[in-house]
Amino acid sequence: MSGLDSILAASVVLSAMMAVAWAVQRATGQSGWADVFWSFAIGIGGLVTALMAAGDGPIERRWLVAGMVVFWSMRLGFHILARTATATAEDPRYADLRREWGDRFQARLFLFLQIQALCGIGLVATVYAAAHRPGPAFAAADWIGLALLIVSVVGEGVADGQLRAFAADPANHGKVCDRGLWRWSRHPNYFFEWLGWLAYPVIAISVTGGWWPGWLALVGPLLMYWLLVHVSGIPPLEAHMLRSRGDAFRSYMARTSAFFPLPPRKA
Template sequence: MNLWLMILYGWLSMSAVMALLWLLQRKTGDAGIVDVAWGMGVGLLTLFFVWGRHDGDMTRRIVLAVLAMGWALRLSGYVLWRVMTMPEDGRYQTLKENWGSAAQYRMFWFYQLQAAGSLLFALPMLIAAGGKSPFGLVDLAGVLIWLVAIAGELTADRQLSRFRANPVHKGQVCREGLWNYSRHPNYFFEWLHWWAYVCLALSAPWGWLTLFGPILMLHFIINVTGIPPTEAQALKSRGDAYREYQRTTSAFFPWLPRSKQVTT
C-alpha cells in the first residue's frame, strides 16, 4: 500500500475516533478518556502500518507489532483503570476552568490534536517496518531497552498506587522506591521506551528520522503536557511538601536526592 495513503487513512481513523470520544466525554464529564485512546491509537496504527508494509523484514515487523501493542495495552489499561476508579484528572479540570464557556469547543480541538499525536508517534514504526536487513544486534538492543523501560514504568506505577492506597499518606508526597530519585520516574521510563523503536528503525531507509520520536516526547513531557501541568496540580494539593520535593529530587532523570532542609 502507498505510504502516503496509509498515513492519510491512519489520520482519518484517529480523527473520527477522537470525535466520538469527545462526544462521550461531554456525556460523562471526564476528559481523561483521551489518554486511553491516544496510547491505544499508537498501538493500533502500528498494527496497520506493519500489515501494510510488505517490503520490510518479517521478523522486525512482528517484533514491532508485539512491542507497540504490548506498550499500548499496558499504558491504556492503566489509564482506563484510573479513569474508571478515580475523579477526573486535575489537569483537565484546570483546563476546563481556564477555558470557561469555550471549554467544549476547545476540548474538541484538543482531542483532534491528540489524534494527530497518535499518528505522529506511530510514524517511527512505519519507518522501522520498512527495514529489509535481517534482525540483528541493534534490533535486539531495542528489545532490551523496551523491556527495561516497561519494567520501570510498571514498578513506578505500582509504587505510587501502593502509596496512595494507604490513607495515612493522604496529602503527602510519595518518595518510595523510584520516586526517591525522580519526581516523574514514570515519565522517564516512558521516554526511554521510545528509543527502542529508534534501534529497530536504524537499518531502514530514513531510519534516522525516528530520532525525532524521543526528542519530541522529551519536549512534550518536560515543557507541555507532562511535568508542568502535573506539578502545578501537585503544588495545589500538597503545597510546601511538594515544594520541598521539588528542591530535593530530580525532575526527570533519576539521580541521588539532595539533602532535606532541617527546620529548628
C-alpha cells in the same frame, strides 16, 4: 499500500478515535477517557504502519515492531482505563482546563484532542521506520530495541504500582510520594514512557546509512520528551501538586530530579 498511505490511514484512525474520546468524555463528564483512547489509538495506528505498508524489511521485523507497539499500548491503555473507570474526580490536568476555558471547554477540548491525534502521527511514523528497515531479521539492534521497550514498560509499571500503593495508604493522605523510583525522579513513569520510544530508532537507524527513513524514528523520542517535559506532562501536573501539596512538594522538588532518575540531592 505505500508507506505514506499507511501513515495517512493511521492518521484517520487517530483523528476518529480522538473524536470518539471527546464524545465519551462529554457523555460521562470524565475527560480522563481521552488518554485511554489515545493510548489505544497509537497502538492501532502503529499496527497499520507496521503491517499494512509495503516495504523492504523482513516480515519478522514488522511483526516484532507491531508486537512492541501493541504491548506498550495495551499496558498503558488498560492502566489508564482502570484508573479512569474508578475515578471519583476528574483528572486534575483536565479539571484545570475546564475551569480555564469555561463555556468554551467542549469546543476547545475537541480541538485539543485533535492536536493530540496530530502528534500521534509522528509516533506511528516512528513505528513505520523501525518496522520496515531492510536487512536480516533479529539482528542485534532488534534485540536491543526489544530489551529497551521491555525495561521501559516494566519500569513504568513498577513506578505506577509504587504510586498506587502509596496513595492507597490513608496515613499518606496529603503527603508526597518519595519512595522507590519516586525518590530518584519526580516523574519516573514519564521517564520510562520516554525511554520506550528510544527502542524504535535503535531498530530503525542503519549504521551504514542505507535506510534513510530510519532517521524518522527519532521523531518519537524527541516528540515524547517535548510533550512530557514541556507541554502536557510535567508542567500541568506539577502546577496542580504545588497547589495541593504546597511546601511539601517544593521540598520534594528541591531534592529530586524532575525527569531523569538521579541520586536525591540534600534538601
